[in-house]
Amino acid sequence: RLKEILELNNVKVDNAKNGREGIDLFKEHTYKLVFIDKRMPGISGEEVFSEIRKTNKMIPVYIISAFQSTTELEILKEANITGVLMKPFTIEEVMKIVRKHLG
Template identity: 35%
Template sequence: MFKKKILIVDDQPGIRLLLTDILQAEGHHTDTAQTGKEAVDKLKEHTYHLVLLDYNLPIMDGGEILKYLEKYNITVPIIVMSGLSDQVEEEISGYSNVKQVLGKPFNIVDVRNLTRQVLGS
């Protein structure tokens, strides 16, 4: 039985695969999206317990996704991932869905601990 359903949004296949491996090893079900548009489509169709969201995405970036979720009142905890974490923290400070900003490159143990903390498990 899966613990929680998590959406991983990143345009880099290696990062999607790594996060999928980490989270599935924790017993979670994972979906992935490569673009912001794909992420929004999945968020419209499914309910997730957590979203790991790369901030710099093609077509529709993390900020646009956060605006969309707020506009349509989709409440899901979000961990934003970015190589420019200081800059991103300022830009997203007003979004209550965002629980944490995770700097890239990240440590696997930090990812596991952070997802446990956000999910309350």
């Protein structure tokens, strides 16, 4: 759904099938904004986020999740997460993030 929203709004999107593929894509390409699903096959969204931060500490990264405990949110904030996009999300929420970071 996120990919469709972005593509319908003329945002170029790369989509990974799992965490390992996401890390590989990140290492091969330059991105201006990253969305990571908390739950994905293989390695978790948090592990993908950690790998991204090892490479790039400044890129905006949003974790997508249906539920976050207060403890999980605090850990992500301390790890320099840009934000959390809660499911179910709206087109307006997604595009607000995109406009903020991509102009």
